[in-house]
Amino acid sequence: MTFHLGRIPGRRAAGQHPLRKLFAGLLGIVATQGAALAAPHLLGHTMAGLHKTIVIDAQGDSTMWGYQTSGGFTKSWQSPDNPPALLQAALQARFGARVIVQNNGVPGATLVDREQGVNGYGQPYSRWVTISPAHIVIVNFALNDADNHVKEPPAAFRARLTRFIKESRNAGRIVVLEEPNPVDYALNETVVPQYVAVVDELAKRYGLALVRQYAPIGAMRDWRSLLIDRVHPTDALYRLKAERQREVIEPIVARLME
Template identity: 30%
Template sequence: MAACGGGNDQPTAQPVAKPVVIAAPASEASAPVAASSPAASVPVASEAVASGPVEASAPVVASDPVPPRTVQIDVYGDDSMMGLTAMNYGMATITQNSEPNVSQKILRAQFPGVTIVNRASGGRASTLVNMMVGMDGGGPPFAQRIASSKAQIVLLNHAINDDLSQSLAPYTDALIQWIQDARNAGKVPVFEEPNPVCDGDHPHLENYVATMNNIAIGYNVPVIHQYQEILNLQDWKTHMWNCFLPDEYLLSFKAQRQAEALVPIVKAALGE
């Protein structure tokens, strides 16, 4: 039998047949018989022993875990998406439990490689129209920002400040251009409706929400619905600072809806 360690070229021992002794006739029984040499021992096949050392099996080493596949989501929006929850004497309160941060925690329970990058900017200049031309305080024109981004998915949540700044016509044009810029950069565009406000300074916000949804249908863009769902909450106004900025309760509500809507989009990005 060959040794399991290999490397031994000696032939395997073969069994040798024992000589057969023929009895002499009776008439020859009295003849002296010469003393014979002791017979050499004959190896038996079943007792053959392989020569050469047997190598021990190498220890099994666990391989490094495969890192999760990654998906980056860039989020653009205004104060509420940035996580601003109050403004007191010119000092802004920005929570760590912003909508993108909470949404990321929810998504990572299912997709460990998901990262949400919050690129929202605050102030009244933070509008969709301003962002498209680089006047929102968040960087160069949007086409340049998104072209250099590593994100696979890009999300838009602009409307509240646009209601203050311009009519629906430039907002509509900006929505269409935003979709085209995102797709030209190889990204999946996603709309998210704004939350409602009750400060009396945004009387046409519902029309901006309707415009967003109409554009989404025409250009086949997913929409994360927030506006009517928050209006359906009986106490939603009590969770608004100055009837304008949502508190952490409403941000968490929005984050849950955002994460749920992003699940199939993330799966598609991962090829699942």
């Protein structure tokens, strides 16, 4: 940031040499710089924002990780167009390399797994969140939880997601909830909507940003053709999901950068 010091015309005091004003001005500048070095916080949030790095923790299942399959699930891989990678690219295009999106999705994971730190997670979420460098956490669970609805009914999912939200906020994180994409099998019509409703309900209750995916994608005429195996998105759908993430996350990052 460059500050421009304008000339202030004035009358010379009697007996005052012009060089004295010059020396006094130079001493004032040196004193100001010295104070700034001694107390850098006095420079304000603007200078701090120039060097801030924003970390986003993307939590979720295989549809967050970018899972894709072929041959009746006999082959699988991670799409390079996974949502966290695309979200990072989009945010860095505006804010530069100071925005980092960590892909912490785990294929097959449920919110129970994330809470307890099992089946792909190294530690319980209550411990993880206290050491994570993230400023923002996006959470996208529900599909595997719906598959396990007998053991993990919507009421239990609500309780666990509530704990996730509270633990994240208590650790100073900004929480963003994300709906799952629709899937092309029977549970999509009867069970998955109950879990989506929980996500929407808690976003409203706690005043959280919400990435809507389920209904907007389901309203598309050809949405089933955008699933590579009736569950996981094609690259085209991953790109669409990432764009919907960006629409919600970008304004939050912009505020943090101020």
